[in-house]
Amino acid sequence: MKRIVTVLDRWWFPVVSPTRLAVIRILTGIFSVWYISRRGQWLDPFERKEADLFDPIGLATLLDGPLPPNTVEFLGIATTVLGVMFILGLWWRLVGPAFAALFMFTLTYKNSWGMLFHTENMLALHVLVLGCMPSANVFALDPWIRKKWSTPLLGWLGFVRGTTEAHWKIGSAIRMLQLGTTLPYVVAGVAKIMGPAGWGWAIGSNLRDQVAMNGIWYAMTTRKVREITYYIYDYDWPWTVLAVVTLIVEFGAPLAMLHRRLGYFFIITVLGLHWGIDILMAIAFKYQMCGLAFACFIEWERVLGWVSRKLEPLRGRIGPARKSSS
Amino acid sequence: MNKTMVTLLSAALTFSILAPIKEGWRGVYGDSFPMSWYPMFSKPRRPLERITYMVGVYPDEKRTVIPSTYFVRGPMNQARRHVAKYGRNSTKSMELCERAAKRIAKAETGRQSKIVQVRLVRGSFSREDYFGRRKKLPVVDYVKAACDVPGRDPIDKPNRGTALKYKKGKRVME
Numbered sequence: 078m079k080r081i082v083t084v085l086d087r088w089w090f091p092v093v094s095p096t097r098l099a100v101i102r103i104l105t106g107i108f109s110v111w112y113i114s115r116r117g118q119w120l121d122p123f124e125r126k127e128a129d130l131f132d133p134i135g136l137a138t139l140l141d142g143p144l145p146p147n148t149v150e151f152l153g154i155a156t157t158v159l160g161v162m163f164i165l166g167l168w169w170r171l172v173g174p175a176f177a178a179l180f181m182f183t184l185t186y187k188n189s190w191g192m193l194f195h196t197e198n199m200l201a202l203h204v205l206v207l208g209c210m211p212s213a214n215v216f217a218l219d220p221w222i223r224k225k226w227s228t229p230l231l232g233w234l235g236f237v238r239g240t241t242e243a244h245w246k247i248g249s250a251i252r253m254l255q256l257g258t259t260l261p262y263v264v265a266g267v268a269k270i271m272g273p274a275g276w277g278w279a280i281g282s283n284l285r286d287q288v289a290m291n292g293i294w295y296a297m298t299t300r301k302v303r304e305i306t307y308y309i310y311d312y313d314w315p316w317t318v319l320a321v322v323t324l325i326v327e328f329g330a331p332l333a334m335l336h337r338r339l340g341y342f343f344i345i346t347v348l349g350l351h352w353g354i355d356i357l358m359a360i361a362f363k364y365q366m367c368g369l370a371f372a373c374f375i376e377w378e379r380v381l382g383w384v385s386r387k388l389e390p391l392r393g394r395i396g397p398a399r400k401s402s403s
Numbered sequence: 404m405n406k407t408m409v410t411l412l413s414a415a416l417t418f419s420i421l422a423p424i425k426e427g428w429r430g431v432y433g434d435s436f437p438m439s440w441y442p443m444f445s446k447p448r449r450p451l452e453r454i455t456y457m458v459g460v461y462p463d464e465k466r467t468v469i470p471s472t473y474f475v476r477g478p479m480n481q482a483r484r485h486v487a488k489y490g491r492n493s494t495k496s497m498e499l500c501e502r503a504a505k506r507i508a509k510a511e512t513g514r515q516s517k518i519v520q521v522r523l524v525r526g527s528f529s530r531e532d533y534f535g536r537r538k539k540l541p542v543v544d545y546v547k548a549a550c551d552v553p554g555r556d557p558i559d560k561p562n563r564g565t566a567l568k569y570k571k572g573k574r575v576m577e
Contacts, residue, residue: 086406089410089413090406090409127475127485130485130488132432134430134431134432134434134435134436135430135435135436135437138431181437184436184437185436185437188436190481190485191481191484191485191488192477192480192481192484193432193434193435193439194436195439195441197436197437198436198437198438198439199437202416202420202437206416245406246404246409249409249413252413253412253413253416256413256416256417256420257416257420260417260420260421261420261439263421264420264421264423264424264439264440264441265441265444267424268440268441268442268444268445269445271424271445272444272445272446272447273445273447278444283448286448286530287443287444287448289452289530289533289534290448290452290530292534293452293454293528293530293533294452294454294480294483295479296468296533296539297454297456297468297483297526298454298456298470298471298479298482298483298486299470299471299472299479300468300470306534307534307537310534310535311535359479
């Protein structure tokens, strides 16, 4: 029993370098700020005109009705500003959770207009985990500020000292990010087999119907349909292959947490899944398709170490050249 | 933060992501954010797909789909839901129809300049016909609203609720 506990402890609380979590914080932060500032452009004018379409969900159910346009504008600006501080790792103990909460609220509010964007679930979960964990120990302004002005007041105000030492807290944060990445796929898989087709979903006819339905919706709304749908609609085998692969990827997703190589394999297969969805259905899961959603499966400290080693000879070459030119 | 606290947080995260698997925990609309149930995968599909959309009609009764960007905001799925919601109310349907007609009226050249009437309709499409046989007309359209394009010669306007049936790529008059 003790051995099992030890194995589980090592697996769930691996000692990991803070570099890994910091890189994920920066990448996810950049994507979030880009995403929210992009969305903010249409949120405000939209809500000024169509207030009767407000259908609050999640956190937004706490509101009596749509927010005034000025508040929405402020929400967009505040989320963006906090997002930039999140990327910089500035005033972390305050900004981390504040950005996570505000980002979650802004996306929830945006999803409260009659349409849930499933493409945003994973991003919201990742920002929530990153904001509440020690993600600003390195590559952040907080440790630099604490080093420059060594007054205890800064610590009291919420500026983190940071450490370059590997710690289980970093490892467990990575595990939580991986949970947020893999478990939604399991839910999507369960949703498929709990439908009327059951495990028969794997035959592929439901998938074909869903793709065709989506195609008709696109045709009648935007006049644009993916041409590939016409070509493969009449064949059975592509749909069976796609359906079986989808179920395997979705139910097998948590296995990616067991080993680094399984993680890499998961990234390749799930990237294929999302690019496939975009090609067939014109539904772009941007966060997933660009690969940032799976950054928690990459050992960034090793990647950076490798890049640093590769750049070493280059530095050597640049050095003498500078000397000779002077 | 100690290991017990982190374990509890991880358990809470796992529980909240997996919670929608239980039917009663899926939110008010059977889905929520950011913990989703992805109901589109488990909903049974009807033999015919229904969608509310806008068409422009030429003097010879031929039709063309008017993109949603002409009368509502947002990406495809959001636009579709909003148009469907508007279609259920006769006043809102007419408002939307007039908004599209005004936009069409601005076209002075090209095919859009020949559109004389705009209709908001709820159409039923056969997937097999649409993608298998490339027959892109609906089986039936129920008119939600119809309005003339300002400044162009009007044609007969169908009333709200009128069924416009199509067969073998042509409109069937009843």
